[in-house]
Amino acid sequence: MSKRKAKKTHMTVGACISQVQTILRERFCHQMLPEKPVGMESQYKHLLELLKRTAVHGESNSVLIVGPRGSGKTMLLKCVLRELLEVTEVKKNVLQVHLHGLLQTDDRIALKEITRQLNLENVVGDKVFGSFAENLAFLLEALKKGDRSNSRPVFFILDEFDLFAHHKNQTLLYNLLDVSQSAQAPIAVIGLTCRLDVLELLEKRVKSRFSHRQIQLLSSLSFGKYLDNVISQLGLPQDFPDTKFSEEWNDSIKRLCEDKAVMAVLQKQYNSSKDFRSLHMLLILTLSQVSVSNPSIKPADLLEASRVCGADSKANMLHGLSILELCLIIAMKHLNDIYDGEPFNFQMVYNEFKKFLQRKSHSIYNFDKPVIMKAFEHLQQLELIRSMEGSTANIQKDYQLMKLMLDHNQVMECLQKYPQCPTDVKQWAMSAFG
């Protein structure tokens, strides 16, 4: 083996590319943990210390990791746990319970899941408990090992923590935090949330039992660092089998990130969000264009990816409307201009459209009203227009009040791109008054 490693392996381009895809996809699509989280050293240390105290010294604690979507909360926690569990003693002793706000939607489900994850289903059996607290206490008690007076430390990890605050009476949160304060058993409650106002969701009695420790993940990455990141995210690791290929690849990535157009795209991306997750989306779109016939990332690939990411969905949908539907949108635009964005009904749109037909148009022929109605309903199905009325039971379709969910600019831009848009329709859209 070692001999082979020393010798430079040479693989075909196809094999290399396939390998590149496998490695990079794990990063972009599988949230593979980085070796060290970038730009959150202090948070990392803080959390590690905190959990160590529970794991090693049996101190209870509670902490919230707060940060926007994709800022790396889950990743930070996992990295810390990874390091912590490298210690054999800790690994043997600590128990983990992972709960997720999206999955455990009420406390009954949560309790069942806790029991299951602690492997206590058999111990609990058919026992009936008077209260949630009693049940939880029983579970924690059951964890004490025969001869030991100490119980094993448990990490309770609650992802999407804010969702647990919506559970009835916040029973789970209350009880967990209560245990974490009363030294019944060594537990650490770790909440992850993207809501900065999360404490306001907690009832008073719950809030007062929380340690008020918060770890904030607000990225302060500079653009320079961000660029370095892009380079390292796209880079191949040291142990890539074909050294020659990986060196060339890594060089080409560096060159790529010096390209003016690429810099501009990345700057735009950075300005809209610095988080890794949105960067990963851009990069997977870029990577997907790499193939045997295009064996390195070209600036054009990144530009194309950025175009796909930044496409305006509504504009894309407008492009596919029939000319009749487009005309209705224009009529609505005019109504919005005339009546200052007040809601309108089908009859008014129909009338506006008729006026146009009577005045000039030769390219659009006279459709029957029901045909126009069908087009109108299609726009409603596409949610490009929305009914203002709650219940539609009592109102005729023609007179339901509607709102256009597009603004003036979107309509005008759509007209520019619309394939073979008749001139008179364009002029009509352009004219100041319907």
Place this chain on the structure above:
Amino acid sequence: MPGQIQHPGYEEEKLLRVSKLLPCRDVQAGRLLALMGEPEQYSYPSIFIYGHRATGKSHVLHTLLNELELPYATVSCVECLSLGLLFQKIILSLFGSDCVPLLPRSPSLSDFVRVYKQLCVQSTAKQTKYIVLDRADLLRDMEANILPAFLRLQELVEDNVTVVLLSEIVWEKFRPNTGCFEPLLLHFPDYSKDELQQIMCEDSHPSYTSELYSAFINILLGVFYSVCRDLRELRHLAALNFFKFIEPLEKDEVKESDIHRLWRNIEPHLKKAMQTVYLREVSSVQWEQQQMAEKEAGALRGLSAHAHVELPYYSKFLLIAAYLASYNPARTDKRFFVKHHGKIKKNNFLKKHEKTSNHLLGPKPFPLDRLLAVFYSVVDSRVAPTASVFSQISSLVTLQLLSQLGHDDQLDAPKYKCAVSLDFIQAISRTVSFDIVKYLYDFL
């Protein structure tokens, strides 16, 4: 071949078959395949594909996954009346029918994820699994955790799985207020007219030349393209009308090369189809029957279904009265009805004050006594009605020609609105020889 899809991870032969099955969608299929990568490589956790109806979203996905023999589950959210059903279908398609009983009765999302994880641990398969959710807009109506959970299913089940959502509604309308894992957005553009032509020509009829069929499709698109770009609907229309198109050929009246004559024959017919079949006023079967009947009688019949509502004589007048009460301002009633029936002198009639016509704003509610007053005025010269007026009113409400406002307990003062269109009421009026337009304030 220009649009040949290529990918080193799959057999050439299979890809060729895929390309053949997906005319005009090779760009989208190619892009999707590039994103999916080789069978065992990870793909993005969730992909949101949007585009108009019948732009091939489901078709492309299904063809790719099926032909390339990848593990997948496709579920249309329309069919999932309960969450349990949705979970069952996914487990069934991905792990086989003997795994379904692992789900408890009316499973929660937590149960689903637990069972999924358990099954993953047991199996050794490494290929990316795909879960395709069609009509994904309906996920928004399910419990609030469902959509965000599917978007990050890969993280929740810790498996190599990609969830693909298909929708004709843009992603902006899905995003929950507290955000979620953002899916990768892919757009399937609408087919151009040429592409529609190309795709539709593939269904050509075996006993006629493809040129002829192509000419037919061209004419059909000429009529319908400005209204409808839905491939499925257009195909349906083509199938229904092709025989009418070739009728002159069958009868040896026209030669195949004389497209112009064929066009003249079919065009009015297609326009009529637009008013009826397209609007689903008549079913396809009815349409075909009408074609047959027409062939025999050689006569044209009025096709609009609305003209055929049969109402009792006085109910018609009640409806007319309701229409007038809905669209005329109450203060004008005197002017219309105090005088002897019909004639209104224009010169001493009041000027219009309102700028917008009532036919733009819609019907206004009116109380019962006003309805009765107008009713007695419009039927006055005819036979006075007997007692049944009230029951007739309630049957008009049942037929949804009138709508009653307010609650049942407000018996003393029920209010009504007329719920029919001008065309409809004109048709009704004609059957009782009543010239309604003369009595409408908007049309003076």
